Each structure stands twice: as structure tokens, then as C-alpha cells.
Amino acid sequence: MLRRGQVEHVRAERNLLAEVDNNCIVKLYCSFQDNEYLYLIMEYQPGGDMMTLLMRKDTLTDEEAKFYVAETVLAIESIHKHNYVHRDIKPDNLLLDRYGHLRLSDFGLCKPLDCSTLEEKDFTNVDNASNSTGEGNSSAPKRTQQEQLQHWQKNRRTLVSSHSYYYCLLCIISGR
Known part of the structure; x- marks a missing residue:
């Protein structure tokens, strides 16, 4: 870890x-280290991973796809509630327990999100904000969708680094 800068x-x-x-x-049940290695003792997931399931089944039924998407959203939400962003969501990191329920794993690229830097104005749609107050003629200029997208793209790196801006998108979608 030290040699590869993975601390x-x-x-x-x-x-x-x-x-x-x-x-x-x-x-995670416990963690410890010796002179050479760091050990993370984690829960065993005998169902394998989603990648293996997808290769084995080739195509999921609509019901199966909805089930696994819903469980993936719940798993991502569980870490977002603690202000972490995963940044490496992929089928290999979605493990299955003995009953077929999904568990998110591999948090090596996760980042804590500093929510104190987030401001409501970063997420407010100008059109909705002016209409909700009943003031149709707000002095603030209204942005087109293209302008809103450009504003978001310009400022997303100040919120968090790398791919974690998806967290902010999820917050917008879910109304948080």
C-alpha cells in the first residue's frame, strides 16, 4: 500500500x-495488520457477484432486472446517507448473499463528501424557484436547460472530485 500510494x-x-x-x-468484522499486510475480515458472500450472474444468465427477466436495480439504488443510498461516494460501481462490486440479495463491496475508491461546501443554489432550478414564490417576474435571469447544464458542468468539480458528482445528480433526482 505504501509503495503504490494506496494508503x-x-x-x-x-x-x-x-x-x-x-x-x-x-x-467488516475487524481489521488488523502485521509487519507486511493489512487484513480486512469481511462477511462472506456465497452467491458470487453480479458479473458472474450476468454471464451465466445472459439476460435477466424484467422482474430480476428491477429487483437488482432497486437493491443497487438502496446500497448506493446507504453510503450516500453517510456522505460517501463509491466511484466504482460495476457488476464485479455487486455481490450476492446466499438468498440472492445484493451487497455493495470494494470501497477502495470511495471518497467522503464534504456536504458543508454544497449550497442550495447549486441545485435549484431558477424557473422552479421563481414560480414557487409566486413571483413570475424575478429579477434573476432565467437559464435555459443548456445554460443550466453548462453551469453544472463548470461547477461540479468544486463540489467533489472525480465521478462523485453523480451523488449530486442523485440528490437532485430524489429531491434531497
């Missing part, structure tokens, strides 16, 4: 696993 990644993973206790993510 922060491992620390973020251990911190998230120690902090978040939710049935949608794998459980």
Missing part, C-alpha cells in the same frame, strides 16, 4: 465499512 484508499474503505452498518453493503 488513503484503504483508509477510506475501512472508515466507510466501520461507519456504515447496513444490510445493503458487505460487513
Whole structure:
């Protein structure tokens, strides 16, 4: 970890696993180290991963797809509630327990999100804000969808780094 500069990644993973206790993510039972290695003792998931399931089944039924998408959303939400962003969502990191329920794993690229830097104005749709107050003729100029997108793209890196702006998109979609 030291040679590869992975200390922060491992620390973020251990911190998230120690902090978040939710049935949608794998459980960390304990962690320790010796002179050479760091050990994270985690819950065993005998169902394999989503990638293996997709390769084996080739195509999921509509009901199965809805089930796994819903469980993925719940897993992502469980870490977002603790202000972490996963940044590596892929079928290999979606594990299945013995009953076929999904557990999110591999938090090596996760980042804590500093919500104190987020401001309501970053997420408010100008059109909706002026209409909700009953003042149709607000002094603030109204932005087109293209202008709103450009504003978002310009400012998203100030909110969080890398791909974690998807968290902010999820907040907008869910109305948080």
C-alpha cells in the first residue's frame, strides 16, 4: 500500500465499512495488520457477484432486472446517507448473499463528501424557484436547460472530485 500510494484508499474503505452498518453493503468484522499486510475480515458472500450472474444468465427477466436495480439504488443510498461516494460501481462490486440479495463491496475508491461546501443554489432550478414564490417576474435571469447544464458542468468539480458528482445528480433526482 505504501509503495503504490494506496494508503488513503484503504483508509477510506475501512472508515466507510466501520461507519456504515447496513444490510445493503458487505460487513467488516475487524481489521488488523502485521509487519507486511493489512487484513480486512469481511462477511462472506456465497452467491458470487453480479458479473458472474450476468454471464451465466445472459439476460435477466424484467422482474430480476428491477429487483437488482432497486437493491443497487438502496446500497448506493446507504453510503450516500453517510456522505460517501463509491466511484466504482460495476457488476464485479455487486455481490450476492446466499438468498440472492445484493451487497455493495470494494470501497477502495470511495471518497467522503464534504456536504458543508454544497449550497442550495447549486441545485435549484431558477424557473422552479421563481414560480414557487409566486413571483413570475424575478429579477434573476432565467437559464435555459443548456445554460443550466453548462453551469453544472463548470461547477461540479468544486463540489467533489472525480465521478462523485453523480451523488449530486442523485440528490437532485430524489429531491434531497
